[in-house]
Every structure is written in C-alpha cells, then in structure tokens.
Amino acid sequence: MKPTLILVGADKGGVGKTTLSRSLLDYFARKNVLTRAFDTENPRGSLRRFYPSITEIIDLGNVAHQMKILDTMDTANVPVTLVDFKAGNLSYSLDLFDRIGVLEAARNGVFNIALMHVVGPSIASLDEIGEIAKYLQGINYVVARNTINETNFFEWDEVTHRKYFSAIPKAQEINIPKLNEMAYEQVDLAGVTFKDFIDNHAPSGSNAKFSFVLRGYVRKWCTEIDAEFARVAILQEIVNGHRA
Amino acid sequence: MATGSTIYITASDQNRNGKTLLARLIVDYLLLDGKDPFVLDTDTPDGPLRQFFPGRTKLAEFEKMQGRMRLFDTILAGPGRDYVVDLPQRHMLDFFKAVEELDFFAEAKRNGFRIMVFFVVDRIVASLKTAKAIFEVPGIDLFVPVKNENVGSLLPPEEGALVLPAMPRSLAIAVADRRFSMRNFVLGDDQGLEGADKLALNQFLFAVLGGLNGLDSEISLAQLRQR
Numbered sequence: 079m080k081p082t083l084i085l086v087g088a089d090k091g092g093v094g095k096t097t098l099s100r101s102l103l104d105y106f107a108r109k110n111v112l113t114r115a116f117d118t119e120n121p122r123g124s125l126r127r128f129y130p131s132i133t134e135i136i137d138l139g140n141v142a143h144q145m146k147i148l149d150t151m152d153t154a155n156v157p158v159t160l161v162d163f164k165a166g167n168l169s170y171s172l173d174l175f176d177r178i179g180v181l182e183a184a185r186n187g188v189f190n191i192a193l194m195h196v197v198g199p200s201i202a203s204l205d206e207i208g209e210i211a212k213y214l215q216g217i218n219y220v221v222a223r224n225t226i227n228e229t230n231f232f233e234w235d236e237v238t239h240r241k242y243f244s245a246i247p248k249a250q251e252i253n254i255p256k257l258n259e260m261a262y263e264q265v266d267l268a269g270v271t272f273k274d275f276i277d278n279h280a281p282s283g284s285n286a287k288f289s290f291v292l293r294g295y296v297r298k299w300c301t302e303i304d305a306e307f308a309r310v311a312i313l314q315e316i317v318n319g320h321r322a
Numbered sequence: 323m324a325t326g327s328t329i330y331i332t333a334s335d336q337n338r339n340g341k342t343l344l345a346r347l348i349v350d351y352l353l354l355d356g357k358d359p360f361v362l363d364t365d366t367p368d369g370p371l372r373q374f375f376p377g378r379t380k381l382a383e384f385e386k387m388q389g390r391m392r393l394f395d396t397i398l399a400g401p402g403r404d405y406v407v408d409l410p411q412r413h414m415l416d417f418f419k420a421v422e423e424l425d426f427f428a429e430a431k432r433n434g435f436r437i438m439v440f441f442v443v444d445r446i447v448a449s450l451k452t453a454k455a456i457f458e459v460p461g462i463d464l465f466v467p468v469k470n471e472n473v474g475s476l477l478p479p480e481e482g483a484l485v486l487p488a489m490p491r492s493l494a495i496a497v498a499d500r501r502f503s504m505r506n507f508v509l510g511d512d513q514g515l516e517g518a519d520k521l522a523l524n525q526f527l528f529a530v531l532g533g534l535n536g537l538d539s540e541i542s543l544a545q546l547r548q549r
Contacts, residue, residue, distance in 0.1 A: 258387055260387045260388075261387075289391045289395050290394055290395050290398050290424070290426075290429060291387070291390045291391045291394045291395055291420075291424060292387075292391065294423065294424030294425065294426070295387075295423070295424070298423050298424075
C-alpha cells in the first residue's frame with residue numbers, strides 16, 4: 079500500500095485538533111502501524127511533548143521544512159505521516175499544499191491523502207468547510223465533530239447539513255466523544271500518550287501512579303474513539319495494509 | 323467471615339430499609355473477627371456510617387469524579403485489608419455502571435480481593451428486579467440477598483437470604499445512637515440496655531452475626547464453582 083499523508087486541521091484553537099492528532103497516533107500505535115508526525119505549532123509544538131521520538135516541529139512556510147515532509151514520503155518507510163496544522167491555518171495550509179503540488183501528487187496516486195477537519199460548536203466552524211471545499215477533490219475528507227471538552231454541540235439539522243456538505247459529497251463525519259475533564263487534564267499533566275496513561279507508564283517508561291479510575295475512563299474513551307475510527311475507510315485501509 | 327481481603331458492598335434500590343445498619347453490622351463483625359476494615363461511605367454529606375466509625379471511614383462523593391477516585395483508588399491503593407462500601411439508593415446504579423465501565427471487579431481481583439454484594443430486598447417488586455440485575459453483574463463472588471423483617475421482603479422463605487430480624491422500636495432507637503457500639507455490646511458492655519431490649523439485641527446479633535459467619539463457607543463454595 080502507498081504511504082498516507084494525514085492532515086489534521088481546525089479553523090481555530092481549542093477545538094481538540096491536537097487531541098485528535100494524539101488519538102490518531104495512539105490508534106495507529108495500538109494497531110502496530112508505524113507513524114511519524116510533523117507539528118506546525120512552531121516553535122513550541124504541543125504534539126511533540128507527547129510523541130517526542132516521532133514528532134518534528136516545522137515551520138510550514140519554510141521550503142526546507144516542506145521538503146522534510148514531502149520528499150521523504152516514499153523513502154521514510156513509515157506508512158503514515160501526520161501533519162498537525164497550526165490552529166486557524168487550515169485554509170492557508172491547504173492553499174500552500176496546493177501551490178507546491180502536494181494535493182496534485184496525491185490525486186495522481188503518488189501517495190494517499192486524508193484531511194481530518196476538527197470542527198467545534200459554532201457555525202463559524204462550518205463556514206470554513208465552504209472555504210476549503212475547492213481543495214478537497216480527490217482527498218479523503220473527514221469532519222471530526224469535537225465534544226472532547228464537554229461543550230454542548232449544536233445539533234446539525236438536515237437543512238444545515240445539506241447547506242455545508244452538498245459541495246463535498248464524499249465527506250464523512252465522526253464524533254470525538256467526551257472525555258471527563260479531570261481525566262483529560264491528568265493525561266495532559268503527565269505528558270504521556272493515552273496508551274501509556276492507560277498502561278500506567280510514566281514518560282520514562284517506568285511504572286506510574288495514575289488513578290485507576292482516570293485510567294479506566296481514558297480506556298473507555300479510547301474504545302469509543304476506536305469505534306469512530308473504524309468507520310473511516312482510509313484509516314482501515316492503512317491498518318489492514320500496514321501492520322508492522 | 324472470609325479469610326482473604328474482601329470488598330463488602332451494601333446496596334439497595336430503596337431508602338430507609340436497613341442497608342446502613344447492615345453495613346454497620348458487617349464492620350462490627352469484622353472488628354470482632356480481629357480484622358481491620360476500612361469504610362467508604364458514599365452517603366454524603368451526612369455520612370451516617372462514618373458517624374459510627376469516624377476513625378476508619380472516608381466519605382466519597384460518588385457523583386463527582388474525585389469521589390469515584392476516592393472510592394476505587396483508595397481500595398486499590400491499599401490491598402490486604404477489608405473494605406465496606408455503603409451505597410445509598412441514589413448512587414447504586416451509577417456505582418455498578420462505573421464498576422463495569424472501569425472493569426473494577428477484575429482489577430480488584432488481580433489485587434487479591436473478593437467481592438461480596440449484600441442487597442436488601444424489600445416489599446416492592448422493582449426491588450426484586452433490581453436484585454436480579456445486580457446479581458448478574460460480572461465479577462461478584464457472592465451475592466447475598468438480605469431480608470429486613472422490620473420493613474418486610476418479597477424474598478421467598480427458602481431463598482437463603484441473610485435475615486435482619488425485627489427489632490422492637492425502643493431498641494431500634496437505642497442502637498441508632500452513634501455512641502452505641504454493637505461490638506462493645508457483644509464484648510459485654512450493655513451500654514444501658516436492659517430487660518427485653520437487651521434480650522432482643524442478643525437474639526438479633528446472634529442471628530445476624532451467625533448469618534454473616536455462615537457466608538464464609540458460601541463464598542468458598544461459590545469460588546470453587548467458578549473455577
């Protein structure tokens with residue numbers, strides 16, 4: 079199977095974009111699929127804090143950094159490359175990738191590409207779907223409705239849904255389930271992956287003393303996220319085609 | 323009652339049917355048996371069980387995540403002793419839901435605990451149905467239906483329930499005083515009880531403590547059947 083480039087973006091910060099990136103990297107780790115990640119929150123990437131060994135912080139506007147991602151897609155021997163776009167930069171980043179030929183290369187079958195678009199509880203989030211629609215031809219596009227921070231998500235009625243998704247017939251929606259706030263904060267404080275938190279491992283690899291209760295709720299949450307990812311065809315193709 | 327470390331859970335789907343009295347009797351029984359039980363009282367903020375055992379009780383607000391951590395993490399952080407968990411009606415279903423979500427009983431067993439659930443079945447049909455649902459929660463080593471003769475019960479006589487015999491009203495009032503210790507009574511301190519009340523409490527404790535003692539062989543048999 080060809081390598082896959084997964085882009086994770088959102089129209090603004092605080093909607094759970096990095097959480098989704100972490101969930102994806104965790105998911106692939108649990109499925110024994112090798113990954114590498116690029117964090118564009120330059121210079122302080124929050125993704126790198128949790129995955130220091132596979133994450134590199136880059137400046138997307140820097141040509142040398144762009145080359146780090148793209149010129150190594152087929153030589154890195156890693157089936158999944160994840161790029162976590164800086165918050166609020168989704169349209170800019172897609173435009174950049176379009177101009178430097180990334181989207182075209184994916185459409186021509188050089189590698190697979192998927193865009194995971196995290197949307198929060200606002201119509202503004204949906205407006206961005208309209209803005210990026212022109213880039214989405216030939217791209218696996220997944221809208222991730224985030225409820226991670228236990229905010230109340232507005233209900234997408236049928237009319238609203240049609241308005242935003244008519245231009246993107248192949249869009250798929252997944253829900254990022256709620257994780258108890260305290261559990262989320264404890265994983266954050268610990269600076270470990272969700273998997274290590276569940277397994278009670280400190281960043282050093284030694285045994286930690288995380289709460290059994292919080293570990294249990296994170297495990298339950300991961301099971302729910304796994305069920306959402308299992309509905310996404312491109313993710314399943316990766317898992318089935320690239321187990322280490 | 324039991325030779326290893328055990329988590330004793332007292333539950334009921336109705337209020338005011340003797341559940342906390344039962345939890346109190348279990349703690350006293352364990353103390354008389356030379357054990358060092360610790361109590362987790364989820365009936366906050368009053369903590370009726372804590373009033374009887376203030377030095378060995380933690381309150382846990384189960385509706386909050388901190389309360390759940392206080393309950394489950396306290397037990398798992400201190401294996402090797404017995405725990406008595408008193409669940410008021412309002413937390414019972416959430417408790418067993420959390421137990422299943424967290425797979426708590428399996429983790430407790432990995433830490434050497436056995437699980438006993440006491441469920442007070444009263445005169446309401448729903449109580450029997452709830453008892454059946456709790457009975458089916460995976461991981462319980464021994465499920466003990468409890469019949470409180472003071473409130474009545476739908477349990478058939480041959481059900482093998484633990485029975486709390488009826489108690490005269492004057493005695494019920496006397497033992498409800500937080501300064502009254504069942505354990506001290508058994509050890510010979512009448513604590514002012516006289517005549518009929520003293521006799522009634524003797525009979526009550528003989529029945530209940532004898533019933534609890536008999537559960538030891540039952541849990542061993544139940545565990546043998548599970549293997």
